[in-house]
Amino acid sequence: xxxxxxxxxxxxxxxxxxxxxxxxxxxxxxxxxxxxxxxxxxxxxxxxxxxxxxxxxxxxxxxxxxxxxxxxxxxxxxxxxxxxxxxxxxxxxxxxxxxxxxxxxxxxxxxxxxxxxxxxxxxxxxxxxxxxxxxxxxxxxxxxxxxxxxxxxxxxxxxxxxxxxxxxxxxxxxxxxxxxxxxxxxxxxxxxxxxxxxxxxxxxxxxxxxxxxxxxxxxxxxxxxxxxxxxxxxxxxxxxxxxxx
Amino acid sequence: xxxxxxxxxxxxxxxxxxxxxxxxxxxxxxxxxxxxxxxxxxxxxxxxxxxxxxxxxxxxxxxxxxxxxxxxxxxxxxxxxxxxxxxxxxxxxxxxxxxxxxxxxxxxxxxxxxxxxxxxxxxxxxxxxxxxxxxxxxxxxxxxxxxxxxxxxxxxxxxxxxxxxxxxxxxxxxxxxxxxxxxxxxxxxxxxxxxxxxxxxxxxxxxxxxxxxxxxxxxxxxxxxxxxxxxxxxxxxxxxxxxxx
Numbered sequence: 001x002x003x004x005x006x007x008x009x010x011x012x013x014x015x016x017x018x019x020x021x022x023x024x025x026x027x028x029x030x031x032x033x034x035x036x037x038x039x040x041x042x043x044x045x046x047x048x049x050x051x052x053x054x055x056x057x058x059x060x061x062x063x064x065x066x067x068x069x070x071x072x073x074x075x076x077x078x079x080x081x082x083x084x085x086x087x088x089x090x091x092x093x094x095x096x097x098x099x100x101x102x103x104x105x106x107x108x109x110x111x112x113x114x115x116x117x118x119x120x121x122x123x124x125x126x127x128x129x130x131x132x133x134x135x136x137x138x139x140x141x142x143x144x145x146x147x148x149x150x151x152x153x154x155x156x157x158x159x160x161x162x163x164x165x166x167x168x169x170x171x172x173x174x175x176x177x178x179x180x181x182x183x184x185x186x187x188x189x190x191x192x193x194x195x196x197x198x199x200x201x202x203x204x205x206x207x208x209x210x211x212x213x214x215x216x217x218x219x220x221x222x223x224x225x226x227x228x229x230x231x232x233x234x235x236x237x238x239x240x241x242x243x244x245x
Numbered sequence: 246x247x248x249x250x251x252x253x254x255x256x257x258x259x260x261x262x263x264x265x266x267x268x269x270x271x272x273x274x275x276x277x278x279x280x281x282x283x284x285x286x287x288x289x290x291x292x293x294x295x296x297x298x299x300x301x302x303x304x305x306x307x308x309x310x311x312x313x314x315x316x317x318x319x320x321x322x323x324x325x326x327x328x329x330x331x332x333x334x335x336x337x338x339x340x341x342x343x344x345x346x347x348x349x350x351x352x353x354x355x356x357x358x359x360x361x362x363x364x365x366x367x368x369x370x371x372x373x374x375x376x377x378x379x380x381x382x383x384x385x386x387x388x389x390x391x392x393x394x395x396x397x398x399x400x401x402x403x404x405x406x407x408x409x410x411x412x413x414x415x416x417x418x419x420x421x422x423x424x425x426x427x428x429x430x431x432x433x434x435x436x437x438x439x440x441x442x443x444x445x446x447x448x449x450x451x452x453x454x455x456x457x458x459x460x461x462x463x464x465x466x467x468x469x470x471x472x473x474x475x476x477x478x479x480x481x482x483x484x485x486x487x488x489x490x
Contacts, residue, residue: 094346095344095346096341096344096345096346096347099340099341099463100341101339101340101341101464102341102463102464106463109441109442109463110421110440110441110442110443110444110463111442134442134463136441136442152441152460152461153441153460153461154442176355176421195355196354196355196381196397196398197354197355197356197379197381197399198355199355215397215398216397216398218344218347218351218354218355218379219346219347
């Protein structure tokens with residue numbers, strides 16, 4: 001493993017000649033680089049064979065479109081999923097939110113989940129992943145609340161998102177799981193609005209739940225950083241497995 | 246195993262002399278015998294050491310009071326639980342309603358469950374069992390809807406029951422699990438009132454759900470008779486294990 005510190009000027013040359021094509025088998029970029037839309041362009045410059053972060057267009061497209069395998073219909077190579085959303089999924093699997101007796105792909109059927117964050121990096125992909133797995137997801141940002149779901153009886157093959165007139169305080173009492181990722185210590189979920197026995201998960205570096213959340217939630221996951229790192233390693237091993245020979 | 250057919254007149258003598266004390270190691274009575282309160286008296290005549298049905302006063306008392314072991318604090322001998330309610334519990338464990346990551350005794354925390362039946366044989370003990378395990382239970386009969394729960398944060402050590410002003414149509418859309426036991430083919434749960442992705446369980450010999458329940462529920466358990474028989478065998482083995490030496 002090696003860390004390359006590139007100046008913005010040296011970027012292009014190094015990028016194409018050394019990094020993308022020759023030198024490294026896997027690549028991770030420490031964002032933000034430009035801090036604007038160019039970063040999204042950079043994400044898609046990373047070859048899908050080297051993209052441990054799962055941020056290139058193909059992986060993002062597949063995730064939103066509920067395409068789970070790179071090699072349908074053989075279905076042996078699962079797509080790479082961005083690390084932080086994947087870490088939340090793995091946490092939810094571990095804490096029993098996924099119902100293992102249901103069919104793979106539908107294991108969140110019947111769960112109502114609120115996600116407070118709709119960033120392109122975590123909140124929106126996470127809402128899509130959970131809705132694609134069968135949940136009814138309320139995706140909350142500063143402007144509004146959207147509902148992501150596969151409809152009645154999961155009749156849609158991938159999620160559909162729609163604006164609602166709900167506010168955060170309307171959806172919290174309905175939610176079996178509340179996931180927060182607001183990067184501010186001033187934002188706190190009002191514990192009294194949580195459904196008794198819900199599961200609370202925070203992926204922000206700030207603490208978005210008050211300490212009394214433990215009195216109301218059946219489970220509280222205060223951070224997921226270590227699982228995110230584990231998912232990065234998982235993606236690394238998958239790519240090595242898929243493409244090293 | 247042997248079947249004794251007793252006349253009502255011969256009952257008392259045979260009961261005490263032969264059955265209770267001497268002849269059999271385990272006893273099961275095919276109710277109704279008198280079809281009135283005398284049956285409840287008979288239930289409690291069965292020694293706790295022979296009571297495979299779990300209907301004697303001690304087991305019923307322990308169940309309602311959330312006393313789980315016969316030998317606290319050693320806690321090696323679990324109490325005998327009546328077969329049909331226990332069968333429903335086992336079904337709910339199997340289909341993922343119990344969250345195994347939560348502490349034993351609290352594994353239904355966060356689940357809302359409606360039971361349409363409040364008989365002394367199944368509905369009420371089942372409501373107590375599920376509420377003692379942490380669920381919020383709506384117990385519905387022809388007169389009203391009662392709520393059984395251990396309160397906010399499961400702060401009560403055993404369930405508390407309270408009358409509500411809800412009707413069946415109010416609680417169905419809130420319920421993660423709907424359990425029915427109405428002994429009439431005319432009673433049907435309105436599928437459109439069920440929560441998307443709920444789990445539907447019928448223990449009545451009549452079908453209390455319409456066929457379209459499968460379009461809305463994530464899982465549908467149409468009957469539990471075979472599990473009930475299995476629980477009877479389980480109780481038999483437990484009693485043999487506890488008292489045969």
